[in-house]
Structure formats: C-alpha cells, structure tokens
Amino acid sequence: MKDYTINTKCVQAGYRPGNGEPRQIPIVQSTTFKYDTSEDMGKLFDLEASGYFYTRLQNPTNDYVAAKIAELEGGSAAMLTSSGQAANFFALFNICECGSHIVSSSSIYGGTFNLISVTMAKMGIEVTFVSPDASEEELNAAFKENTRAVFGETIANPALTVLDIEKFARVAHAHGVPLIIDNTFPTPVNCRPIEWGADIVTHSTTKYMDGHGAAVGGAIVDSGRFDWMAHADKFPGLCTPDESYHGITYAEKFGQGGAFITKCTAQLMRDFGCIQSPQHAFILNLGLESLHVRMPRHVENGQAVAEFLEKHPAVEKVNYSGLPSDKYYEIAKKYLPNGGCGVVSFVLKGGRAAAEKFMKNLKLAAIETHVADARTCCLNPATSTHRQMSDEQLKEAGIPAGLVRMSCGLEDKKDLIADIAQALDAIG
C-alpha cells in the first residue's frame, strides 16, 4: 500500500484478504500450528522457511497488525510486544549486551528511565543521560568507545519536550550507531521519525494507537536503513553467526531490512516471551483503523484546552508545544506540523492543595494513571506517581507540586473547557 496516504494505510494496510476471505483480520486463537512432516517443521526451526509454529514466536494476527504499523511508520519490518516497556527493552537489548553503553535523552517516560538506569545497569549496560536540548558538542561528548545506541522520545511523556530528531540522528550516525525513537505520543499520523533519520521506532500501543484504554501492548519498527555490516565490530549479534540457529548471520541472511526484527523475534521473543496476545492485536487494529481520524481531534482539544488555561488567572504556566509561548513551539512546527498530541501539562498557582481541589471538582475528566485514550483524564504527580517526594525534591526533578497532566480525549472541547473552568473557579 506504499502509494496510499497514511489515512488510507490506517484503515487498510497490513491485511489484504483474498477472494472469499474474512474482511476483518481473523483472530488466530491458537498457540500452535500443525505440520505433515518433521522435515517441514525443521525448516521453520532453522529459519530456512518462513511460517508459523508457535505463537510465542509469531502469530498471523499479530503479523497483520505489525505489518500495518511498519507501513504507517515507513519501515521495512515490525513486531508486536506485550507492552511498551517490552518494546523499548527489546529494541535496546537487541544491539546492547553486558559492557555496552547507551546515550539517552533524560526527558523520557519514567518506566523507560528506570529500565535503562536501574534494570539494564544490573545487566552491565551503562547509560549517559543527555538533555533533550543538548548541543551537538554536548551530545558528542556523551559517546564512548562502547556506545551502541542513542535513545529519545519524539514528545516526551510527561515533560512534553520535543526532540530534534535530525540532530540526534546526525550525531548517532557520526558515531556509527542507530537512533531509537519512542514515537508513542505523536503516533505516525503526526510524526514519522524515520523520515527524519531515526533507525528504529518504538511504541507503547497502549496509548493513542489502541486509543480506548483497552489493551496494553507495544511495537518495534525497523527502518531498514542502518548498515549493520558497515559497523560489524559494534554489532556482533547481527553480523556474526548465531550458534543457536546453526550459524546464521542475520545481517547477511535477512539483509538490512530484515535482520533487526528477525533477530529480535528469533532470540529475544524466544527467550523472554513478551508476546502480545492475538486478541490484543485485534483490539489494537480496531484502534489503528481510526487513528488518523482521532489524532486531529486530540490535537484540536489539546490546543483549545492549552489556550484556555494559558489565559486563566489561577494558572501559572502551561506546557504545550502548540502554544507560541512554549519553548518547543518552533521545533514542533518542523517535526509536528499538524500538531503533536492531546496531552497538556500546567502548573496551578496554589500548588499541591490547589491541584487536589481542582481535580476533585472535575466532572468529565477522571483521575487516572493513564494518558492518550478517548476519555479525558488527568493526574497530579505530586499526590500520585511521585507522592513519596517532598516539595523540594519535586522542584529539583522539574515537577512542581501544582503540576497537572491532562490528557484531552475525544469529547467536545466546549464541554471540556466548561468542566475545567468550573473546577478552577471552585479552587477559590
């Protein structure tokens, strides 16, 4: 479906039924697949033939949906995982091992920050965090002999910083390593990082892609553009024989477009088993079918709410890259010309107490540890996810006690603004 626009790909890419076949993607609710001879099955085990044998490795329903996401991002191959956490872990661990080093933006999702800084550290993988606003010189200074990947988020959750993808890609490539971008917040409808030089793109499909708060999931997309063989000394897992598959060298056998995802499936999915269930893949695909219709509405609502909040006397500051006053307004015009997403954050003048009172008085927006679904929700980190921190510690972490993160859903913006207005008035 290469020649179609992203709108049409959201609806129809990935699965093209033949004559008399189901119109909707079939849920292949089977853990296993039958074969007539051991020889047939042996070829699958040796990666000599492609086909299905066990759903932990591959399942047709998941493959249809992964193929759609690959087309949406403009990649060569993709795979689904059980969650966004698994997607980011796999994307990094596919090319890093004990003794490797990662350069990562410091402005990333808390779960990913912990994954890289604590859990992967226990595996002997080091990280240097850099500011998302770092200059090229500062970025260069973060690299080491053993650096194997650069990581960042297009729009960071929850800080809403916007990454200069081209700059990060240029520096990564100058050091012979790929750039991995978590593109969860804008989705490929609003930004396609591969077009700006990213090599691998990841998603928490739990957010806008599903879009209804129904199914946890993740995805990894390979651009097919990174020349592993040109940096074979850095990536032995892709460029030297894998003894667990009779000496296959992934970059040779599956080429630049297939090596990364094939290795990630054959080794990491085999051994860690973080597969998405076919039922979840089906639900995810229902979300993808309307992603291009929903994203503009999330942006419209986010923009309207941000503009309203900015003018309100109870509000100290609003973070939203669609506001001309925002630090990331200019860079967002380049990478997110149709807007970013529906998530807005803002600081109330009255601090923690005001945030608590404001949220208690909301009638439409619910309090949730979630973002990016059809129903508007909000969170005050100081009284929830970060409640163990003092006001001083929160300030140091750049999370003021009065900060509220609001994920604008698909309701009518007039109703959302009226709800926010009455809740702000009630603070007094």
Ligand SMILES: *Cc1c(COP(=O)(O)O)cnc(C)c1O
């Ligand atoms: C939520 C989120 C994740 C983690 O995804 P899960 O599906 O919850 O595991 C990773 N990255 C970003 C940007 C997220 O918002």
